[in-house]
Amino acid sequence: MVHWTAEEKADITSVWSKVNVEQDGHEALSRLLIVYPWTQRYFSSFGNLSNPTAIAGNAKVHAHGKKVLSAIGDAVGHLDNVKGALHELSDIHAFKLHVDPENFRRFSEVLVIVLAAKLTSSFTPKVQHSMEKFFAVLVDGLSHSYHS
Numbered sequence: 001m002v003h004w005t006a007e008e009k010a011d012i013t014s015v016w017s018k019v020n021v022e023q024d025g026h027e028a029l030s031r032l033l034i035v036y037p038w039t040q041r042y043f044s045s046f047g048n049l050s051n052p053t054a055i056a057g058n059a060k061v062h063a064h065g066k067k068v069l070s071a072i073g074d075a076v077g078h079l080d081n082v083k084g085a086l087h088e089l090s091d092i093h094a095f096k097l098h099v100d101p102e103n104f105r106r107f108s109e110v111l112v113i114v115l116a117a118k119l120t121s122s123f124t125p126k127v128q129h130s131m132e133k134f135f136a137v138l139v140d141g142l143s144h145s146y147h148s
């Protein structure tokens with residue numbers, strides 16, 4: 001069971017209230033695919049991902065980034081039960097999609113960079129700490145089905 005301080009909860013919900021799931025989701029997923037090109041293999045149905053311009057203009061990447069960030073937003077809404085909120089998604093990624101869970105950690109690192117670039121000086125070390133803790137819990141929740 002994760003313990004959140006009131007301040008951590010406030011930091012996480014405040015950061016998330018500034019997130020634009022469509023725009024930031026697109027940026028984060030594009031970065032994942034460009035920075036870690038081997039992650040492209042999971043998205044073979046998405047069409048052309050052959051270079052950064054193609055990735056940035058790919059409508060499926062755009063839609064999927066929004067979907068992923070919306071799911072993270074649901075988890076932000078269930079901070080006291082992140083694992084439960086992600087249970088079904090963990091099953092899907094483990095048993096249906098066979099995504100290496102190491103990629104969840106990579107995606108959360110990319111997201112920290114997207115948030116830092118967006119929030120600039122308001123993404124203080126304290127806020128970063130709260131978000132890193134949240135992402136660790138998120139990654140743990142998404143990885144849950146892999147351990148069972």
Ligand code: HEM
Binds near residue numbers: 068
């Ligand atoms: C870290 C946070 C992540 C979250 C919250 C998340 C969330 C989601 C959601 C909500 C879906 C749609 C599930 C459905 O169809 O019901 C999905 C699908 C999928 N996810 Fe993730 N995901 C994450 C990370 C990743 C990563 C890192 C990869 C691979 C590198 C990945 C690969 C996929 C693939 C391949 C699909 C199916 C896409 C399609 O064909 O439409 N996910 N994910």
